[in-house]
Amino acid sequence: MSQAAEIELASVSKVYGTTTAVHAISLKIPAGSYCCFLGPSGCGKTSTLRMIAGHETVSEGDILLGNTIVNDLPPARRGTAMMFQSYALFPHLDLVDNVAFSLKMQGVDKTERRNAALAMLKRMQLEPYATRRPAQLSGGQQQRVALARALITRPQALLLDEPLSALDPFLKIRMRAELKSLQTSLGMTFVHVTHSQDEAMALADLIVVMNDGRIEQAANPRTVFERPATAFVAQFMGNHNVISGRIVERSGDLTTIEVNGGGRFSAVGVPEHEDTHADFALRTDHIRMAASDTSGFGFTAVVQNVEDLGASVKLSVAGAGVEEFTVVLRDADFYRSPVKAGDAVPLSWGKDDAIILGRVPK
Amino acid sequence: MVTVRLIGAGDGKPKREIRLPGWLPPYLQATPLALILGGFLLLPILMIIVVSFWDYDFAQMYPDFVSMNYVDTLGSWVTWKTYLNTLKFAAIVWLLTLVIGFWVAYFLAFHVRTAAMQMVLFLICTVPFMTSNIIRMISWIPVLGRNGLVNTALVKAGIVPQPIEWLLYSDFAVVLAMVHLYTLFMVTPIFNTLMRIDKSLIEAARDGGASGWQTLTNVIIPLAKPGMAIGTIFVVTLVMADFSTVQVMSGGQSASVALMMKNQMSLLQYPAAAANAAVLLVVVLLMVAAILRVVDIRKEL
Numbered sequence: 001m002s003q004a005a006e007i008e009l010a011s012v013s014k015v016y017g018t019t020t021a022v023h024a025i026s027l028k029i030p031a032g033s034y035c036c037f038l039g040p041s042g043c044g045k046t047s048t049l050r051m052i053a054g055h056e057t058v059s060e061g062d063i064l065l066g067n068t069i070v071n072d073l074p075p076a077r078r079g080t081a082m083m084f085q086s087y088a089l090f091p092h093l094d095l096v097d098n099v100a101f102s103l104k105m106q107g108v109d110k111t112e113r114r115n116a117a118l119a120m121l122k123r124m125q126l127e128p129y130a131t132r133r134p135a136q137l138s139g140g141q142q143q144r145v146a147l148a149r150a151l152i153t154r155p156q157a158l159l160l161d162e163p164l165s166a167l168d169p170f171l172k173i174r175m176r177a178e179l180k181s182l183q184t185s186l187g188m189t190f191v192h193v194t195h196s197q198d199e200a201m202a203l204a205d206l207i208v209v210m211n212d213g214r215i216e217q218a219a220n221p222r223t224v225f226e227r228p229a230t231a232f233v234a235q236f237m238g239n240h241n242v243i244s245g246r247i248v249e250r251s252g253d254l255t256t257i258e259v260n261g262g263g264r265f266s267a268v269g270v271p272e273h274e275d276t277h278a279d280f281a282l283r284t285d286h287i288r289m290a291a292s293d294t295s296g297f298g299f300t301a302v303v304q305n306v307e308d309l310g311a312s313v314k315l316s317v318a319g320a321g322v323e324e325f326t327v328v329l330r331d332a333d334f335y336r337s338p339v340k341a342g343d344a345v346p347l348s349w350g351k352d353d354a355i356i357l358g359r360v361p362k
Numbered sequence: 363m364v365t366v367r368l369i370g371a372g373d374g375k376p377k378r379e380i381r382l383p384g385w386l387p388p389y390l391q392a393t394p395l396a397l398i399l400g401g402f403l404l405l406p407i408l409m410i411i412v413v414s415f416w417d418y419d420f421a422q423m424y425p426d427f428v429s430m431n432y433v434d435t436l437g438s439w440v441t442w443k444t445y446l447n448t449l450k451f452a453a454i455v456w457l458l459t460l461v462i463g464f465w466v467a468y469f470l471a472f473h474v475r476t477a478a479m480q481m482v483l484f485l486i487c488t489v490p491f492m493t494s495n496i497i498r499m500i501s502w503i504p505v506l507g508r509n510g511l512v513n514t515a516l517v518k519a520g521i522v523p524q525p526i527e528w529l530l531y532s533d534f535a536v537v538l539a540m541v542h543l544y545t546l547f548m549v550t551p552i553f554n555t556l557m558r559i560d561k562s563l564i565e566a567a568r569d570g571g572a573s574g575w576q577t578l579t580n581v582i583i584p585l586a587k588p589g590m591a592i593g594t595i596f597v598v599t600l601v602m603a604d605f606s607t608v609q610v611m612s613g614g615q616s617a618s619v620a621l622m623m624k625n626q627m628s629l630l631q632y633p634a635a636a637a638n639a640a641v642l643l644v645v646v647l648l649m650v651a652a653i654l655r656v657v658d659i660r661k662e663l
Contacts, residue, residue, distance in 0.1 A: 055565050076571030088566035092584045102570030104580070149570070 004032040004189045005066040005079060005156035007052060012061035014047045014213075021047045023213040024061060029191060029206060034183050036204035037193045040236070044213040046161060049193045053082040053159045065156065076102065081150035082159045086166065087142050089134035089149070095121060096130050099148045120148045140171045147182070157189040164199060176202055197237055201225065209233045214360050226283075231357050234281040241282045241325050242357070247271070255356060256296055262321020266296030267354035279357040285312070285328040286353045289337065291346040298348030301325060303341050317345065407643070414636035423632055431637035441622070441638075445645070448618045451533075451608070452601040455540045459597050460590060462541065463548025467589075468582070470549075471556035472564075484553065487546055499539050499610050506530040506538075531613030539611045544600055548593035555589030556582070591657035595650055602646050 007029040014022040022044040029035045037045035050056035052063055054075035062069050070078045089098050096117045097104075103113035121127050124144040134142055143163060150158055163179070164172045180203050183190045194200055200207050201221045208218040209232070216236075217229035225237060234240035243265055245257030256266045257278050271278045292298025301319030313334040315327040327347065339345050417426040435441050466487070474480045490498055505511045506529040513525035528534055559582065567577040605620035619642050626635040 053569065055568070074571075075569045082566075082569045084562045084566055086560065086562060088560060088562040090563060090566070090581060101567070101572075101580070105567075105571040105573075105576055149566075153571070 004187055006031040006064075007035075007157055007189060007191065008064040009048070009052075010062045010064065012048070012051060012063060013059045014044070014051060014056065015059040021213055022051070025210075025213075025215050026061075027208060027215060027218055029189060031189055032187050033205040034180070034190045034203055035192065035206040035208060036200035037191065037208050037210060038195065038197065038200040038236075039210035039216075040195060043210040045193045045208075045210045048210070049082075049159050049161055049191060052157075052191060053080055054078050055082070076105075076153075079156040080159055081153055081155035081157075083143075083146050083150045083161065083163050085161045085163070087134075087146040089142060089145055091134055094131050094133055095126060095137075095145055098134065098145055099152055101149060102153045116152060117148075120152050121145075124148045139167050140175060143167065143175060144178075151186075155188070157191060158183075160190065160192040162193055162195070164194070164196075172199075179203065209236060211236070211360075216360055227355055228281055229358050230360055231279040231281070232360075234279075234355075234357060239284055239328075241284055241287075241322075242279055243282065243322055243325075244277060244279045245321075247276055247278050254296075259321035262319075263299045264296055265299075265354065266294075267356050268351060269356045271356050271358070273359045275359065281355045281357050282349060282353055284314075284326045287327045287329075287347050287349050289327070289329065289333070289339070289345055290348055292348030294351070297351060297354065298346065300344055300346050303339050303343045303345060305341055306339070315339070315345075317347070319344075410636045410639050413633055414640050416633040416636075418631060418633045420630070431633045432641070434634060435637045435641060444617045444619055444622050447616060448602060448620075451536060451540065451604075451618065452598050454537050455544060455601050456594060456597050458537070458541045459545045459548040460594065462545050463593055464552055464583075464586065464590065466545070466549050467552035467556050467586075470553055471559075487549055490542075491546065495543060496606060496610075498543065499607055502535065502539055502542075502611065503530060506535055531611070531615060533612065533616055535611040536608055536616055539607050540601055540604065543607065544597045547596035547600065548590075551592040551596070552586055552589040555586045559585050587657045588659040591653050591659045594653055598649055598653075599646055602642065602649075 009025055009027045011024040011026050012022060013020065013024045025044075025048065037048060039045045047056060051058050054070070054073060058071050063071055065079055075082065090101065093101070096114055099120050100108075100113040100117035103116060108116075118127065118130060121130055124147065126141060126144055126148065129137060129141065134145060137145065143166075146163075160179075164175055167175060176199060179190070179192075192199075192203060204221055206218060207221050207224045209216045209224060211232045217224055217233045219229070224233060225239065228234035228237060228240060231242045231244070234242050243257070243259060245259040245265065247255060248258045248264065249256040250270060253268055253270070254266050255270055255278060256264055257280065258264050265280060267280050299320035299322070301317035301322070303315055303317050305316040307314040307316075308331070311331060313329050313331055315329065317325050317327060319325075325347075413423070414431055415427045415429070417424040417428050417430065470480055470483055474483060503510070507513070508525045508527070508530070510530070512529060513522075516522045517525060563581055563585075564577055567581045572580060603620050605618055605624045608616055608618040608621050609624075619638065623635045623638045623642075626632075626638065
């Protein structure tokens with residue numbers, strides 16, 4: 001296998017007519033890492049991937065693979081290979097010819113390319129189906145064919161456009177593990193576009209959260225999960241409450257905000273932006289059902305809804321001007337003193353649990 | 363098991379139910395089409411075949427069972443020459459309509475970006491079909507004639523010293539008119555198949571290093587084959603059955619099988635024409651069968 005390549009985006013923009021899909025993003029993806037672009041649909045993640053692949057022209061900025069600017073190179077000469085969302089297997093060719101396609105385009109002679117394709121199919125455990133057409137395979141098998149086809153040219157980077165979205169949940173988890181082990185064994189740079197947080201958490205060495213054509217946060221999964229950079233990341237990852245309010249006090253290393261029409265909350269640190277408002281994030285599973293000993297690190301809320309999820313119990317509460325607040329308690333903790341909708345409960349959290357969120361400059 | 367009964371439901375006035383035996387509805391559903399196909403396709407063909415075995419003289423047909431008509435038809439070198447001529451037209455027209463049709467369909471499907479523009483251009487392709495076949499054919503005459511547009515232009519421009527004779531009333535004119543008449547029958551099915559090609563397949567080909575030409579020959583043409591086959595069936599059957607174009611555009615100097623039949627009919631030799639028709643039917647069916655063997659069009663239907 002050839003060397004994995006570092007991928008670098010230097011203020012890359014994509015403009016379609018009058019709308020800007022990607023706003024001058026800069027990013028370094030280290031060689032041999034598994035990078036996930038994560039974001040809601042229309043956030044520019046697929047456009048970014050397609051620009052790296054060469055299926056979309058770069059409006060501004062540079063894309064570097066290794067040390068080469070690849071902006072103007074056709075896809076096949078970039079050293080990247082793409083796996084398409086719907087796999088895009090050629091319906092009129094059998095698996096061998098599908099996998100051998102790019103070798104045929106290079107002019108490799110028939111026996112040689114068929115042998116290489118068969119070896120690749122063997123690696124993907126698809127050898128018994130070698131003479132079948134793609135339509136005769138299941139979704140998971142089609143995906144492996146698409147992988148085999150992409151890998152046959154020994155690319156430096158593999159680009160995957162929502163590779164798991166067409167699979168059923170059970171298969172999704174299995175293929176996810178297969179992708180990860182494949183990436184580890186090949187040592188190749190993988191760039192994977194997804195809108196599933198679980199997928200990104202499970203696979204990535206580097207998660208790039210995108211929103212509205214901008215990068216909200218690019219960090220390892222642990223950091224994205226525990227210290228979301230912005231309100232969008234905190235909400236999109238789904239395990240944080242976000243409280244927004246006007247900054248009323250900065251004393252020492254403590255910043256206090258006041259929620260519109262209600263309580264005051266404090267967090268350690270100072271916001272990096274100069275705005276008069278700030279957002280705090282609070283892990284839903286770090287909230288205790290107990291009164292706070294320090295003001296600013298808790299409030300009294302009214303329970304709106306209780307959902308028993310088995311291992312945990314999810315409470316939706318509101319109070320102190322906070323409209324939407326979620327508390328996830330371990331089942332044992334909840335059933336020690338159960339509450340029901342309509343009850344008022346004291347809530348509190350530790351001093352380090354409130355995180356001050358940043359803003360993405362627009 | 364809990365039975366839910368809605369009050370009032372079910373105990374209304376007893377309806378008179380018409381109970382059909384279980385085997386009947388499918389047959390009833392198939393009846394209209396069967397009647398149409400039976401009455402307007404099978405019955406006429408049957409009649410033609412029956413008549414083709416009859417005897418005839420200059421004035422009358424005699425119900426009989428003689429193979430004379432077939433012996434006459436197949437035993438005459440005129441028939442064979444005419445068939446050869448018709449097949450020649452079919453082959454040339456097929457090749458030209460295929461190339462032009464694919465070209466036009468490819469342009470419409472891949473180079474015209476917006477669906478609205480695609481529709482507009484496609485409708486423009488069909489505009490000539492709003493006039494009758496004969497009129498479109500005849501309108502070539504002032505263009506190709508001895509003193510027609512083309513010849514006048516060429517002579518006046520000094521490119522040729524005198525009008526070109528073979529422009530009209532020649533095989534060239536026949537082929538030209540047929541290509542004009544039948545290309546759309548090739549464009550439509552090919553356009554249809556091309557539109558169904560997943561655009562990501564073309565990107566996948568490009569990702570695999572295929573040049574534009576390689577994508578065309580390795581991906582687009584193989585996937586367009588069903589459309590080409592359907593277009594081929596249209597064009598070949600139309601050309602094989604054509605008599606008016608051949609008659610008008612060749613000025614009676616060229617022959618086709620259908621024209622031969624028409625002449626036989628005008629001489630009241632109906633049984634001979636019927637035998638000829640039966641032979642033509644078999645030949646065309648064999649050609650269609652051959653096309654279907656080469657290309658699997660089932661997924662298009």
